[in-house]
């Protein structure tokens with residue numbers, strides 16, 4: 001029997017999140033997990049039983065918030081350009097790019113709940129973002145001018161693949177921006193600082209109340 005959550009991601013998201021502002025970018029409202037809701041407490045096993053992968057889309061990660069802050073404060077970075085948000089989660093980077101006047105915005109994620117959350121979040125902010133499913137990392141980057149990558153260096157295999165791919169994209173002339181709060185597998189070199197932020201974060205999630213977060217330009221290999 002199909003699990004109701006798996007069958008209707010929109011319903012699951014609306015039932016298990018609260019629409020509210022993000023800490024560093026209050027102009028953007030997202031459907032987010034909240035400590036008063038069951039989703040916050042659900043273990044991976046409970047979610048798996050419901051057919052729901054770990055809900056990264058239900059949090060505004062500091063890397064994505066930093067990218068979004070940068071784009072809203074310096075819209076000229078993306079205005080009139082074609083933007084891809086890789087591993088977009090709830091889509092905060094993509095939504096900021098659309099709000100900043102990008103010509104087109106695509107938000108990619110491997111999780112179909114994230115793709116649903118991106119559409120709900122884009123609508124909540126009055127912008128249009130295309131969702132792009134699947135893993136793009138084993139092929140050349142799709143046509144675009146700018147690639148955003150918020151908080152993707154939290155697991156070693158994933159970070160390695162993302163970095164290789166982003167450096168290859170940078171070598172083709174695209175502007176590749178990585179927002180990272182000092183995750184374990186972030187690269188130590190081959191980066192240029194664009195902006196730095198102190199991002200308020202949840203003590204439960206991050207074991208601290210703020211994270212120093214940098215938006216880097218990823219340089220070619």
Ligand SMILES: C[S@@+](CC[C@H](N)C(=O)[O-])C[C@H]1O[C@@H](n2cnc3c(N)ncnc32)[C@H](O)[C@@H]1O
Pocket residue numbers: 056057059060061062063064065086087088089090091092093108109110111114134135136137149150151152154158
């Ligand atoms: C920590 S979240 C960051 C989300 C968002 N960028 C932000 O900063 O709020 C990482 C996201 O990467 C996605 N992801 C993991 N592996 C991926 C892959 N190979 N391709 C695309 N997305 C991936 C996950 O599903 C998740 O939504």
